[in-house]
Amino acid sequence: LQDSSEQTPYIGKRVQPSWSPPAGTEVPQLRLYNSLTRTKEPFVPQKGNKVTWYSCGPTVYDASHMGHAR
Numbered sequence: 001l002q003d004s005s006e007q008t009p010y011i012g013k014r015v016q017p018s019w020s021p022p023a024g025t026e027v028p029q030l031r032l033y034n035s036l037t038r039t040k041e042p043f044v045p046q047k048g049n050k051v052t053w054y055s056c057g058p059t060v061y062d063a064s065h066m067g068h069a070r
Contacts (some may be wrong), residue, residue, distance in 0.1 A: 021027075030043040045051050 031040040032043050033039075035042050
């Protein structure tokens with residue numbers, strides 16, 4: 001049994017302090033491997049800040065067949 005005179009301390013919403021990068025650091029650059037040149041190259045978006053990504057793979061809704069192996 002708890003003593004009714006005890007009160008639970010108020011626990012409010014936590015506030016996350018704002019973040020800023022350390023002074024004097026460079027923004028890292030995304031580099032991707034180009035299998036044609038066999039080198040890592042800087043990634044440069046074609047449409048400003050908009051980037052889309054397509055990943056090919058089988059979407060199998062039924063029993064597998066030879067068409068999935070191509």
